Amino acid sequence: xxxxxxxxxxxxxxxxxxxxxxxxxxxxxxxxxxxxxxxxxxxxxxxxxxxxxxxxxxxxxxxxxxxxxxxxxxxxxxxxxxxxxxxxxxxxxxxxxxxxxxxxxxxxxxxxxxxxxxxxxxxxxxxxxxxxxxxxxxxxxxxxxxxxxxxxxxxxxxxxxxxxxxxxxxxxxxxxxxxxxxxxxxxxxxxxxxxxxxxxxxxxxxxxxxxxxxxxxxxxxxxxxxxxxxxxxxxxxxxxxxxxxxxxxxxxxxxxxxxxxxxxxxxxxxxxxxxxxxxxxxxxxxxxxxxxxxxxxxxxxxxxxxxxxxxxxxxxxxxxxxxxxxxxxxxxxxxxxxxxxxxxxxxxxxxxxxxxxxxxxxxxxxxxxxxxxxxxxxxxxxxxxxxxxxxxxxxxxxxxxxxx
Numbered sequence: 001x002x003x004x005x006x007x008x009x010x011x012x013x014x015x016x017x018x019x020x021x022x023x024x025x026x027x028x029x030x031x032x033x034x035x036x037x038x039x040x041x042x043x044x045x046x047x048x049x050x051x052x053x054x055x056x057x058x059x060x061x062x063x064x065x066x067x068x069x070x071x072x073x074x075x076x077x078x079x080x081x082x083x084x085x086x087x088x089x090x091x092x093x094x095x096x097x098x099x100x101x102x103x104x105x106x107x108x109x110x111x112x113x114x115x116x117x118x119x120x121x122x123x124x125x126x127x128x129x130x131x132x133x134x135x136x137x138x139x140x141x142x143x144x145x146x147x148x149x150x151x152x153x154x155x156x157x158x159x160x161x162x163x164x165x166x167x168x169x170x171x172x173x174x175x176x177x178x179x180x181x182x183x184x185x186x187x188x189x190x191x192x193x194x195x196x197x198x199x200x201x202x203x204x205x206x207x208x209x210x211x212x213x214x215x216x217x218x219x220x221x222x223x224x225x226x227x228x229x230x231x232x233x234x235x236x237x238x239x240x241x242x243x244x245x246x247x248x249x250x251x252x253x254x255x256x257x258x259x260x261x262x263x264x265x266x267x268x269x270x271x272x273x274x275x276x277x278x279x280x281x282x283x284x285x286x287x288x289x290x291x292x293x294x295x296x297x298x299x300x301x302x303x304x305x306x307x308x309x310x311x312x313x314x315x316x317x318x319x320x321x322x323x324x325x326x327x328x329x330x331x332x333x334x335x336x337x338x339x340x341x342x343x344x345x346x347x348x349x350x351x352x353x354x355x356x357x358x359x360x361x362x363x364x365x366x367x368x369x370x371x372x373x374x375x376x377x378x379x380x381x382x383x384x385x386x387x388x389x390x391x392x393x394x395x396x397x398x399x400x401x402x403x404x
Contacts, residue, residue: 098242099133105235106135106211113224115213116140116192120201120235122209127152129209143191155183159198160207168199168228170221197221199228201236211235255324257303258310266323266331270374280335281342281366282374283349284381285313287328288359288392309358316349331378339366361389 102120110118117140120133131147150156158181162169171177174194178185188196191214198212211231216224253265261269274280287309294302309330313322317332325331336342346364353360363385365377 098238098245102133102235102238102242103135105231105238106133109213109231110135110137113213113216113220113227116215117143118211118213119144120209120211120239121147121150121156122201122239123152123207124149129156132209147187150187155181155187156210158184159210160200163200163207163210167232168197168225170225171196172218172221195221197224197228199232201239202232203236203240208236208239255310258307258324260310260314260319260330261323263323263325266325266333269323269333274333274374275335275370276367276372276374277370278335279337279342279366279368279370280333280377281346281364282377282381283313283317283332283334283346283362283364284325284378284385285309285330285332285363286361286385286389288361288389290328305358308356309353309360312349312352312356312358316345316352331381336366339368342366359392361385361392363388 106118106120109115116137118135119131121129122132124130128148129150129152131144131150134142134144136142152160159169171188171193172195174185174188174196193214195215195218196212197216198210200207201209201211213224253261253268255262287305290302290305293305306324306328310322310324313330313332317334321334322330322332334342334345336345342364343366346362350362353362363381363383365380365384367374367377371377
């Protein structure tokens with residue numbers, strides 16, 4: 001049965017060692033053969049009849065005990081690994097926030113492997129790597145703020161070459177590793193690193209960074225190396241999902257044409273971030289003649305007009321303060337110390353718009369001492385904007401000429 005089990009495991013590519021069983025069985029068979037040969041030959045030795053058989057049986061039982069212990073140890077290790085993976089999956093599946101998931105996985109990894117730090121470095125696409133996530137054990141100094149701009153050439157490239165060969169890197173003794181990479185040694189030594197295990201993050205066949213644990217116990221290194229293989233997949237997938245989630249957030253809160261915030265973004269800003277205890281101003285703009293430009297010159301010209309107006313607003317008030325409210329409407333929230341300073345910025349906007357040949361109605365309001373009723377500020381700015389828009393047409397300006 002044991003032999004059939006091993007043959008089955010071999011077919012499946014799984015490990016099922018019976019080395020000790022084979023040795024014990026071999027000794028038992030040999031001892032039995034000696035006793036049988038002596039019996040057939042009619043010899044009587046100093047050891048009683050059947051003594052070789054008994055000795056072989058004792059040795060066989062001895063080896064079987066060790067074999068069973070070996071199986072038990074491996075089964076225990078396998079169960080521990082299964083427990084580790086099951087808990088890991090709970091963290092991965094437990095939250096929609098990918099950043100939170102990654103931090104929890106690093107925390108779990110650090111604690112389970114009795115390491116000082118667990119971390120992720122990501123490729124910044126400029127030839128450098130930044131430490132983007134980190135978890136430190138109690139009493140360990142964080143390094144995430146210090147490890148920015150780690151160069152690929154001469155430092156990380158050595159690990160990448162090792163990743164290509166074996167999938168991960170194990171450093172059992174940093175002092176011995178110095179002969180392999182002096183540059184990496186100089187990065188790791190000041191952090192108090194003695195041992196280290198690291199593996200790559202891979203996205204669509206391309207390396208996008210790496211992760212690792214610092215100072216795990218030497219006796220756990222081999223076991224950790226197997227866990228690292230699992231984490232290579234899990235963490236790579238989590239970083240990929242985080243990037244996808246960030247893109248969704250970007251699309252949800254930003255206008256795709258101009259890149260400024262959209263109506264959802266300004267609503268969230270008003271609800272969660274607007275500090276109404278400070279002096280602040282609100283600006284509302286409406287592009288005159290956008291429909292005529294679209295009808296006469298095409299939508300590409302209309303898009304160019306919209307982007308041009310957005311650029312004027314962001315140059316004066318800053319990218320994060322500007323929002324596109326609809327097809328031809330923009331708004332901006334601005335913190336400023338005084339009405340004079342705020343109105344100076346509004347006048348600068350008007351000048352810039354006029355110099356570019358755009359026709360834009362601008363309305364604004366300013367809460368000198370702050371005002372929790374931001375809706376009243378918005379209404380005041382809206383009314384001024386529409387007054388200016390009506391004056392534009394009342395003075396004889398025609399939509400067919402607007403935006404020319």
